[in-house]
Amino acid sequence: MSHSDAILDRLMALHPKIIDLSLDRMHRLLAALGHPERNLPPVIHIAGTNGKGSTQAMIRAGLEAGGARVHAYTSPHLARFHERIRLAGDLIAEPDLAALLQECETANKGQPITFFEITTAAALLAFSRSPADYTLLEVGLGGRLDATNVIDRPRLTVITPVSIDHTQYLGETLPEIAAEKAGIIKPRVPCIVGPQPDAALQVIETRASGLTAPLLVHGQHWMAAPDRDGMIYQDDHGLWDLPLPKLIGAHQIQNAGTALAALRQLGATDAQAVAAVTRAEWPARMQRLGHGPLIRAAGPQAELWLDGGHNPAGAEAVAQTLATLPPRQTHLVCGMLNTKDITGYMRPLAPQVASLIAIDIPEEPNTLPATDTATAARTAGIPASTAANAAEAITRIATADPHARILICGSLYLAGRVLRDNG
Structure with a gap:
């Protein structure tokens, strides 16, 4: 067992409930750590029920093709915990992870905190100390009360398709679940919205208009569709004629569209758009x-x-x-x-x-x-x-x-x- 695995096992025991949605513990720990969340490279915050990971992988591939250094946070991991934290492109090294976890454990002083909260704090601490051009943050569960939702002014927010899942935490109906996801929308920060059921879109639009956050919505401001043996992406800036995504399945065309809409906001070139769809790696998705x-x-x-x-x-x-x-x-x-x-x-x-x-x-x-x-x-x-x-x-x-x-x-x-x- 590695040093970090031993610490992760200890952290699992700090809070008896695996999931307990509230931001109070997170704010307390981040204050004790000197507020790393205020000190990050520009943040792209991604919520949604399906497609978060694939969409994040495509945004990262596009940004990296343009020479950007990108931090990325994702969950859950598949083979080992280190997959959750990428520092400027590379998975976090074992000694660095162990040291960060130990630092967060010490700062927390044995107070109640969930495993996801304390490990998210460790990721934010790592990101605040390593130079990069962007930080990609994937929501763990929901959005509004998720441990990642501590960034006041992200550069962009992204909401991938919302459907009914995790009803025991997020509510029984689509509008209730959409309201949780829309909790990541911030005042005047553009939000990219992937394909949504009408009931979910309505909630997202209401929330965004209350915060004067510009929305870029699938089917209104941009579209993505299969075309011959590739795909096209189109918005007000023009059309990208692209290969099919490397990630397999028709739904990946819509995930690619969401990623491309985000990249367009960040000023991506044609070559970056091609890289987003052809270079993204995301294991265990077909x-x-x-x-x-x-x-x-x-x-x-x-x-x-x-x-x-x-x-x-x-x-x-x-x-x-x-x-x-x-x-x-x-x-x-x-x-x-x-x-x-x-x-x-x-x-x-x-x-x-x-x-x-x-x-x-x-x-x-x-x-x-x-x-x-x-x-x-x-x-x-x-x-x-x-x-x-x-x-x-x-x-x-x-x-x-x-x-x-x-x-x-x-x-x-x-x-x-x-x-x-x-x-």
């Missing part, structure tokens, strides 16, 4: 795996894919992507958390898949039992069984159909385990 023990279990003729989406909108995106891939029998290996809308996740996938094998997420206390996942799949009309782990499920599918397309899905936590275990 990622095709190419090597490792799980590939060997699948055999030479099967395809093995990985996706970390976990709510109905995420499943919708996967289903649309599957519909566009060359035809093959598709089988799911699925593990989910017990907090999710399981049937809502299964329903869009049902027409696209032949079967599902459910597994528990390894070493995850909040995993949904595999038997429950299988039951939900059957309810949605997908023939389902269970297996002890991903390797066993893959072997079983590949033995029955050596040419199968196998998709491991249902949770970012499962995706992270798979990436770790598969090297």
